[in-house]
Amino acid sequence: MAHVVVDPVTRIEGHLRVEAEVDGGAVKEAWSSSTMFRGIELILRGRDPRDAWAFAQRICGVCTTVHAIASIRAVEKAIGAVPPPNARILRNIIMSAQMVQDHVVHFYHLHALDWVDVVNALTADPAKTASLAQSISDWPLSSATYFAGVRDRVKAFVERGQLGIFANAYWGHPAYRLPPEANLMAVAHYLEALDWQRRFIRIHAILGGKNPHLQSFLVGGMATPVDPDSQAALNMETISALHKIVADGRDFVRRVYIPDVLAVASFYKDWASLGAGVGNYMVYGEYPLEDGPNPPLLLPGGMIHGRDLTKIDAVDEPKITEQVAHSWYEYSVGDGVGLNPFKGETKPNYTGPKPPYERLEVNQKYSWLKSPRYDGQPMEVGPLARMLVAYGSGQPRVKELVDHVLSSLGVGPTALFSTLGRIAARAIEAQFLVEAMERWVNELADNMARHDYRIQDNSKWDPSTWPKDCFGTGFHEAPRGSLGHWVHITNGAIANYQCVVPSTWNAGPRDAAGQPGPYEAALVGTPVANPEQPLEILRTVHSFDPCMACGVHVVDATKRELARVRVA
Amino acid sequence: MFGQSLKQELEDRGISRRDFLGFCASMAAVLGLPEAATEAIAAAVEDEARPILVWLEFQDCAGNTESILRATHPTIADLILDSISLNYHETLMAAAGQQAEEALADTVKNSGGKYIALVEGSIPTGADGAYCTIGGRSALQIAREVCGGAAATIAVGTCAAFGGIPAARPNPTGALSVADAVPGVKNLINMSACPANAENITALVVYYMTLKRFPPLDQYRRPLFAYGKTIHDNCERRAHFDAGQYVEAWGDEGHRQGHCLYKMGCKGPATSQNCPVVRWNEGTNWPIGCGHPCLGCAEPNFWDTMTPFYGRLPNVVGFDVGRWIDPIGLGLTGLVAAAAAFHGVGEVMRKRLGKTGSIEDQAEAE
Numbered sequence: 001m002a003h004v005v006v007d008p009v010t011r012i013e014g015h016l017r018v019e020a021e022v023d024g025g026a027v028k029e030a031w032s033s034s035t036m037f038r039g040i041e042l043i044l045r046g047r048d049p050r051d052a053w054a055f056a057q058r059i060c061g062v063c064t065t066v067h068a069i070a071s072i073r074a075v076e077k078a079i080g081a082v083p084p085p086n087a088r089i090l091r092n093i094i095m096s097a098q099m100v101q102d103h104v105v106h107f108y109h110l111h112a113l114d115w116v117d118v119v120n121a122l123t124a125d126p127a128k129t130a131s132l133a134q135s136i137s138d139w140p141l142s143s144a145t146y147f148a149g150v151r152d153r154v155k156a157f158v159e160r161g162q163l164g165i166f167a168n169a170y171w172g173h174p175a176y177r178l179p180p181e182a183n184l185m186a187v188a189h190y191l192e193a194l195d196w197q198r199r200f201i202r203i204h205a206i207l208g209g210k211n212p213h214l215q216s217f218l219v220g221g222m223a224t225p226v227d228p229d230s231q232a233a234l235n236m237e238t239i240s241a242l243h244k245i246v247a248d249g250r251d252f253v254r255r256v257y258i259p260d261v262l263a264v265a266s267f268y269k270d271w272a273s274l275g276a277g278v279g280n281y282m283v284y285g286e287y288p289l290e291d292g293p294n295p296p297l298l299l300p301g302g303m304i305h306g307r308d309l310t311k312i313d314a315v316d317e318p319k320i321t322e323q324v325a326h327s328w329y330e331y332s333v334g335d336g337v338g339l340n341p342f343k344g345e346t347k348p349n350y351t352g353p354k355p356p357y358e359r360l361e362v363n364q365k366y367s368w369l370k371s372p373r374y375d376g377q378p379m380e381v382g383p384l385a386r387m388l389v390a391y392g393s394g395q396p397r398v399k400e401l402v403d404h405v406l407s408s409l410g411v412g413p414t415a416l417f418s419t420l421g422r423i424a425a426r427a428i429e430a431q432f433l434v435e436a437m438e439r440w441v442n443e444l445a446d447n448m449a450r451h452d453y454r455i456q457d458n459s460k461w462d463p464s465t466w467p468k469d470c471f472g473t474g475f476h477e478a479p480r481g482s483l484g485h486w487v488h489i490t491n492g493a494i495a496n497y498q499c500v501v502p503s504t505w506n507a508g509p510r511d512a513a514g515q516p517g518p519y520e521a522a523l524v525g526t527p528v529a530n531p532e533q534p535l536e537i538l539r540t541v542h543s544f545d546p547c548m549a550c551g552v553h554v555v556d557a558t559k560r561e562l563a564r565v566r567v568a
Numbered sequence: 569m570f571g572q573s574l575k576q577e578l579e580d581r582g583i584s585r586r587d588f589l590g591f592c593a594s595m596a597a598v599l600g601l602p603e604a605a606t607e608a609i610a611a612a613v614e615d616e617a618r619p620i621l622v623w624l625e626f627q628d629c630a631g632n633t634e635s636i637l638r639a640t641h642p643t644i645a646d647l648i649l650d651s652i653s654l655n656y657h658e659t660l661m662a663a664a665g666q667q668a669e670e671a672l673a674d675t676v677k678n679s680g681g682k683y684i685a686l687v688e689g690s691i692p693t694g695a696d697g698a699y700c701t702i703g704g705r706s707a708l709q710i711a712r713e714v715c716g717g718a719a720a721t722i723a724v725g726t727c728a729a730f731g732g733i734p735a736a737r738p739n740p741t742g743a744l745s746v747a748d749a750v751p752g753v754k755n756l757i758n759m760s761a762c763p764a765n766a767e768n769i770t771a772l773v774v775y776y777m778t779l780k781r782f783p784p785l786d787q788y789r790r791p792l793f794a795y796g797k798t799i800h801d802n803c804e805r806r807a808h809f810d811a812g813q814y815v816e817a818w819g820d821e822g823h824r825q826g827h828c829l830y831k832m833g834c835k836g837p838a839t840s841q842n843c844p845v846v847r848w849n850e851g852t853n854w855p856i857g858c859g860h861p862c863l864g865c866a867e868p869n870f871w872d873t874m875t876p877f878y879g880r881l882p883n884v885v886g887f888d889v890g891r892w893i894d895p896i897g898l899g900l901t902g903l904v905a906a907a908a909a910f911h912g913v914g915e916v917m918r919k920r921l922g923k924t925g926s927i928e929d930q931a932e933a934e
Contacts, residue, residue, distance in 0.1 A: 006665040007703045010658045013630045015702060035701040037692075038627050039740030040733065048876040054863060055871070058733045061631020061763060062659075105637075113662045162618070162653040168671045169662035198638050202852045209855035210848035212634040212763055216858045218818060223860035225824040232826025233859070328698075348740070350695040355706040456818035538664055549629045 001028075002531040005359070007035070009541055011110040013062040014548025016507065018519075018541060019362060022528045027537065030516075030523035032507045033360055033367040034548045037328075037348060044497040049075045049489050050219045050461075052497065056485065057213055059499065060550045064212035065098045065204070066478035067499065067550070070485040072219050078472025078489050081220035081460035085291050086447055090207055090222045090234075090455075092287050092440045093242070094214065095476070096433040097203040100249055102479040103383070103430040104200075104257055106545045107423065108193035114539045115264050116178060116186040119171040122155050124184035132181045137259040141192065150188040170535045175527075177267050186264065189256055200249045206238060221456030228448045239448075242441045250434045253427075261427040262408050265420055272411055275419030275540040277522030278378045279307045281385035282505070284315060284484070286477035287436065298436060299398075299477060302389040303379065307417050309392040315374075317473065320484070320500060322370040325512035328352060329370065336512035338373055341486040341498050342471065346370070368552040371508040371517060372500050380518040381481025381505045382544060384425040388416060397435070401428045419522070422543040463492035478502055480545050503551035506544050519544060594640075619777070620683040622675055623657040623724075624714060626700050626707040627734045627743055628689025631763035632725040633659045639766040640850045652773070655683070658702075669703045676717050685718035687711065690727040690734045691749035694742035711750050720755035720782065721746060724769060726865060729758035730788070736871035747789070755782055758789040760841075762865035767846045768794040786840070788868060794846075799836035799862050802844040805829065823859060833878035835864030 007017035015036040021028045044055050052075060056067035069091060076083065083091075126148035133142040157163075170176075178186070201211045207224055208214025216223045227233035265272075285301025302312040321338030324331055330349045331337060339345065351365050360366040371378070379385075390398035391413075405424050406413060415421060447453075459465065466489065474485040481502030488496040508517040516524075519541060526536050593606045625633070654660070656672040663671055675683055689707075692699035697706025715721045723746040726732040734743035747756055759769055772791060775783050783791040800806065808814070809828040816822060816831060828834070839862055847854045856862055864874035 008658050008664065008668055010661050010664040010668050013659065014628075015625075015700065017701075036627060037699045037741060038734040038743070042738060042740045043733065043736045043871070048878070051875055051877045054877060055733065055736075058629055058631070058762065061629035061634050064631065064634070109660070118662070162620075164652075164654045165657055165661040167655065167661075167663065168667040170667075194637070198640075198850070201638065202849050205849035205852035207858065209853050209858035209860060211638065212631040215855035215860045215863065218860075221818065223818060224858050225819055227824040230824045230826070233824045348695075350698040352698060355697045355701045355704060356709060357701075357704040453824065454819060458817050458819070461818070533667075534665070 003359070004528065004531050004534050004537065006534055006537055006541075009538065009546065011113065011538075011542065012546040012548065013060060013550070014503075014546070016541070016546050016548045017360070018523070018537060019360060020523060020528075020534070020537060022531050022534075025527055025529065027523045027526045027528060030520045030537075031360070031362040031366060032369075032509060032517060032519040032541075034369045034507065034552050036548060037368040037552050038549075039348070041497045041499065044494050047494050048463075048492070049078070049487065049494050050463075052487070052494060053217045053219070054215075056497075056499070057217075059501075060547055061212045063098070063102060063478050063480060063547055063550060065094055065208075065214055066476055066483055067485070068214065068217045069095060070474040070476040070478075070483050070499070071487075072217050072474070073476065074472040074474030074485040074487040075219045075489070076457075076460075076472070077474060078470040078487055079219070079460050079466040081457045082292065083221045083457055084454035085452065086226050086444065086455050087221035088288055088291055089440050089444050089447070090216075090224060093437060093444070094204060094207055095286070096437050096440070097201065097249075099479050100253065100430045100434050100437070101197050101201050102545075103426045104193055104253070105197050106426065106479075107257065107261065108190045109197075110545065111423065111542045112186055112190060112264075113169065114535060114542055115176070115268060116190075117171055117173075117176040117183050118154065118166055118169075118187055119158065120176065120178070120180050121183035121187045122151060122158065122180075124151060124180035126151060126184070129181040129184045132263075133185050136263050137255045139255040139259075141188070147184055147188060150191065151184055154187060170533045173533055173535050174529050175535050178264065179267075182263060182267065186260060189260055192256065193252075196248075196252050200245060200252075203242060203245050206241060207234070218456055220458070220460055221454075224455065226444070226448060226453045226455055233453075234444070236445075236448075239441060239445045242444075243438070246434065246437045246441060250431075250438070253430045253434050258405075258427050258431055261423060262405065265409055265424065268420065269409065269411065271420040271539065272409075272415035272418045274526060275422075275522045275543060276307075276417040277380055277518045278516075279417065280305050280374075280377050280379045281388050282315060282374055282379035282381050282482055283385050283389040284475040284477060284482045286386075299386055299390055300393045300395065302393060303374070304385070304388055304392060305377070307414075309388060309413065312389055312392045317484075319375040320372065321374075321376075322372050322500065322504075323511045324365075324370055326365050326509035327367055327370045328365050338376065338511075341484070341500055342488070344486075344498055367509040369504050369508045369517075369548075371511040372505045373511055376511075376513070378508075378511070378515055378517055378521070379505055381502045382422065382425075383429045383479070383481075384416065384422045385481060386477060387425040387428055398428070398432055401431055419540045419543040422545075426545070466492060478550075480547050480550070481505060483550075501547075501550045503544075503547045507546055507548065507551055519546075618652050619773075620653045620655055620675060620679050621686060622655050622672060622683055622714060622718075623686045623688065624710065625658050626687065626689035626691050626711070626728075627741070628725070628727060630659055630688070632688045632769075633657070635763040635766045636724075636769055637766075638849055639770050665703075672714065676714055680717045682719055683717075685715050685721045686724050687715065687721060687728040687746050688724050690731050690743035690745060692734065692741035692743050693749065694740075699741040699743075708749060711746065715746065715750050715753045718754065720757065720776075721750075721753045722769075722772065723747070723756065723758045723760075725764045726760045726762045726868075726870065729760040729790075730868040732762065733871055736869075756789055757782060757785065757791065759794070760788070760790060760866045760868075762863075762870075765794070765841075765843070765846060765848060768842070790840070790866075794842050795840045795866065797840065797842070799839045799841060799843055799856070802842070803836055803856060804844060805856060826859075829856060829859075829861040832861050833876070834861035835867075835870075835874045835877075836862040838874070839864040839867055839870075841866040 009016040020030040053068040053071040056071040129147040130144040204211035225233035281304040285297040287298035288295035700707040723729040
């Protein structure tokens with residue numbers, strides 16, 4: 001029995017620690033711990049609710065936009081603001097751009113090195129690499145000369161003796177299984193994707209001024225004026241720029257990302273039966289296709305229990321609770337109780353070892369994450385959950401894409417419940433959304449043609465128009481899964497604010513009943529060839545795309561002091 | 569081939585001399601150097617031994633990490649990343665756990681006094697450091713050791729530079745800036761903003777390699793080349809401000825025509841940064857360019873001093889524009905006050921805003 005500690009888990013956002021008991025070459029038990037806490041929800045209390053999106057957005061800079069979206073939705077719901085059609089469309093484009101860019105970056109820059117041996121790529125034959133690349137895609141950067149150039153570039157880098165971010169990794173580990181040519185192709189695309197992500201995210205600069213941390217959100221709409229006859233507004237130049245970037249994005253996803261995922265997966269098919277986890281999946285749903293309350297959604301909400309794709313249940317918000325039995329907080333009603341976010345309370349109370357420490361006391365409290373539960377059950381959220389719910393709900397394009405991937409790999413739908421399934425779902429979702437983006441750009445142009453330039457519900461901008469006491473929830477499907485913000489506004493100021501975040505659902509610790517969270521459950525059974533080099537643990541953890549800064553939050557509903565909006 | 573020159577590598581990698589000089593020229597522009605400096609930059613980048621960098625993340629959101637990934641001039645920026653040795657960066661590095669920590673320890677041990685530390689995120693002091701630990705060690709323990717042994721420390725983003733959002737009231741974790749958490753650190757430079765602009769970070773590295781010294785700094789230890797003027801001074805909407813043309817409501821005619829956002833809460837007059845000049849994401853746009861006011865994100869304590877962000881509006885409890893201009897312009901950001909006085913911003917504000925009836929307090933204050 002070996003006790004393995006991976007801290008820091010790198011190539012993620014934030015600070016994650018995994019401890020695992022390894023016996024007989026596989027993980028027997030695992031514990032996921034978040035080791036950073038800021039308390040942004042406490043900081044939000046007493047502030048102007050119209051400012052909240054800017055604060056909340058800083059929860060995470062990797063999934064920038066997502067907390068801003070959830071925040072403006074929560075405040076809008078509370079005060080009764082109704083964003084006009086242009087705002088809905090602009091938000092859809094911004095959200096989907098984030099999703100597509102984030103998925104590509106995750107695959108190439110955060111996850112690929114778990115499957116791709118960079119050093120092994122140096123032995124590749126460029127001609128054979130070209131044949132391989134041309135056999136799976138018509139992407140033009142595929143000549144032997146091109147791959148020779150990439151190989152020589154990496155070779156020069158390695159021979160210089162300063163490996164920088166590639167130093168000390170697990171190169172040569174027996175779990176790496178790609179032939180040198182596939183490794184070289186993937187390294188070339190790692191570098192191409194680095195360029196691509198920067199170009200693609202210009203969509204956010206056009207519509208939000210900058211990325212990360214866009215600055216065009218408003219409670220009630222968007223701050224980007226729309227007017228085809230002005231040079232200071234979104235106009236036809238914008239429309240054509242968006243079309244061009246979206247088309248380039250679609251090209252890269254279809255001709256590089258999807259073929260790479262299929263190629264890599266074909267060498268690691270055993271990972272289609274590893275890393276399944278809790279087997280329950282939850283989705284709030286996303287991308288409103290119409291305006292007003294309860295619009296139809298492009299990606300449906302719903303939940304799946306016990307991997308049963310034939311039965312999709314509706315999500316019932318009051319059944320969402322958070323527990324702190326193994327989290328560094330205390331509840332006044334006892335740590336074993338689950339509280340709905342509107343009634344949630346959190347008092348940080350660190351009881352772990354004093355740093356520096358070697359081991360956490362995993363039978364006690366061991367994480368800054370809480371344990372969210374739905375009706376007492378742990379739920380996995382994220383791209384896999386979304387694609388499963390859409391698949392089970394019969395979304396035609398998702399079904400088509402999922403079936404294409406499954407048949408290409410020669411596996412059935414049960415293969416989706418796995419580490420590999422998460423990777424495939426992310427790629428499928430990127431393809432699905434980059435197709436939808438084009439339609440939204442057209443919709444924006446159609447509105448301009450109709451002279452509809454509205455971007456904002458100004459009727460609710462003034463706090464004197466708000467109810468004295470109001471509550472709102474804002475739900476969003478972020479790249480890493482279902483995100484919810486809960487806000488309570490009193491006399492124009494935030495009385496209480498809290499977020500239940502995708503990585504809290506997925507990375508949270510055990511609950512009072514001892515049920516492990518999705519990371520912890522998924523790690524059980526993961527093979528570990530060498531406990532000193534736990535590459536396989538990284539594979540399953542990374543397949544969730546951890547985002548720890550998002551996951552940790554705190555509110556304290558027991559202290560409902562109604563702070564006034566301060567005078568600066 | 570350790571020690572191979574960058575020039576040779578450029579040739580090996582098929583990067584033309586012309587492309588490279590183009591990059592150097594753009595760096596000269598960002599740094600505010602004359603065009604003649606292009607050759608000097610090129611020579612310096614080519615000849616200097618590659619500096620070793622380590623990038624630490626504490627109470628952060630990785631927004632600055634994402635920002636640096638957006639640095640422009642694709643191939644060359646890539647090359648610059650290759651041509652410095654980035655020995656530690658949690659979000660990007662292949663190694664994890666013990667192997668990652670060894671990479672950091674080796675650098676501190678073997679390259680002491682030579683490497684540059686970049687810090688992203690604030691440093692919590694509460695709960696004995698348990699609000700942020702990496703490999704079981706607290707952020708403070710790591711910062712003391714790594715920044716303590718660095719030739720220079722660059723605090724990237726407002727959290728590392730000034731405490732940022734974790735330090736906003738009521739600062740639940742006792743979060744501090746690098747300067748406050750690790751006093752006495754050598755050659756500390758603050759690259760504030762939320763996030764810091766990638767072009768400015770790259771420019772700082774090139775400045776150091778080219779001129780072989782650190783840039784002159786303002787009173788908040790920010791390089792003058794990026795923080796020497798206010799947003800307002802360089803704003804493309806300044807003419808509308810001067811002409812008294814303001815956005816009065818979101819989406820109105822003035823908003824669609826790109827009028828001044830001052831009345832909607834813009835903090836440009838009190839914020840020092842080069843956003844209007846350098847812009848963001850390959851020069852694509854910047855916040856005011858997309859119709860939203862500046863939040864003042866490069867300034868110390870902006871989460872507390874620049875809020876409410878839409879602060880010009882009446883009826884926000886307690887809001888008063890006169891009192892707002894007073895502390896911002898005169899008290900909280902002294903440098904800005906000096907710059908505003910020099911450029912006559914206060915005078916213009918008085919003239920333009922006087923007719924709104926909300927400037928009297930400010931006029932008295934001055």
